[in-house]
Amino acid sequence: MFHHVTVLQHEAVEALNVQEDGIYVDATLGGGGHSELIAQRLGSEGRLFAFDQDEEALQATQERLQKYADRITYIHANFRRLQEELATFGVNKIDGILFDLGVSSPQLDDAERGFSYQKDAPLDMRMDRTQPLSAKGLVNTWPEQELASIIWRYGEERFSKRIAHAICQARAEAPIETTLQLAELVKNAIPAATRRTGGHPAKRTFQAIRIAVNDELGAFTEAVQAGVQLLNLHGRIAVITFHSLEDRICKEIYQEAAKGCECPPAFPVCVCGRQPSVKIITRKPILPTDEEVATNRRAHSAKLRVAEKILE
Structure with missing residues (x-):
């Protein structure tokens, strides 16, 4: 059975400020903890697109979230293909996107997947076993x-x-x-x-x-940049990272998108015309509570960063 304990579940979904008729993306479906909370907030006109490159996760979570089948579209793809996959459904703008970069517990715990240094198995480590x-x-x-x-x-x-x-x-x-x-x-x-x-x-x-x-950092960089571009005005992006490399990439992409005028201070008026496209909501990342860390040891290094689109 595919069972995964979702980290910062409520904090991340609250940060998205879900509107019932909005279009949302869960770029990392996993066990579906975040997707379930988003789907609960959607009305009949709302839609959630849930991505995962792990076919086992998709199948297991699709069964578990069967009662939300009318509002979730499942996509078997790496999130670096975000724009092209959404385009096949006629979607080129979204109201929110969530990334949870934790490796799903079932992938780590299933010896056959070859992620563990403590259980003997063929060396594999592929998130998408078709690659x-x-x-x-x-x-x-x-x-x-x-x-x-x-x-x-x-x-x-x-x-x-x-x-x-x-x-x-x-x-x-x-x-x-x-x-x-x-x-x-x-x-x-x-x-x-x-x-x-x-x-x-x-x-x-x-x-x-x-x-x-899995080219995780390359895929993540491309996907977060694409996510920012896809957002509607006031749409939000929420990213949960688990180590410093991911967190640094997320922070730098947000900072770049939040930059305004780059003219030298001596210029009396702006000539570059650059305006910030996002507002960073979390100047400091949101961290899991002590209670969450006590019940889920994989939460201890999690950081949540959120930004909001302010210029289309």
Whole structure:
């Protein structure tokens, strides 16, 4: 059964300021926690488009939210295809969009999906299992320098070069096939003193490989920029991130869209004509409560940022 505990569920949906006849997008359907709350607020003229690249999540959540079938359209696609997928339904403007970048608990917990460094399984890590690149392909074919680069950039792992070197030495003997094989390689590449602190030694490397396999940051950047463009006047975008790389991207996109005149201070009047297209609602991100963190450990690093369209 596909069961996922939604983080910042009520805060994110409240931030969207849902209108009953509006058009909304849940860019990350997952277990459907946010979609259910949005659908509850929609009237007969309202519509929710729910995206997920994981077919299992789509099928399970579609069954669970059957009573809202008249107001939800499900789309099996990566959210980087937001504009083109919505265009097939004749939609080029929306009243709100929500992103929840947490990996769904069922994906992490299902050993077969190959995300876990604690359960043995074939190396996979694909959110969309129809895509060609898997973790096994990446780990066994990418050049050492490129491996080191992604482990450092996406995992912020200071022993990235040692880990990449260990991976390349091992795969020269035989392909790296499973999650525990990789986890053991990573563990042995990290100095013993470091291994004894800070959680599982393979955590950062597995995160980095997952992000690279699914091009998560590239897709997210494109999708948030597209989401801002799609918004109607007073429409809102709400983004829940779980690590600093995602949060930085979100913050920078909002700040860029919120910029006004860029003329030098010495100019008596504005000649650039630039006006802000959004207003940032959350100068500081909304964080989960202590109670939510106590009941759902995956919520501890969540941050919610919201912006509103003020210029079409």
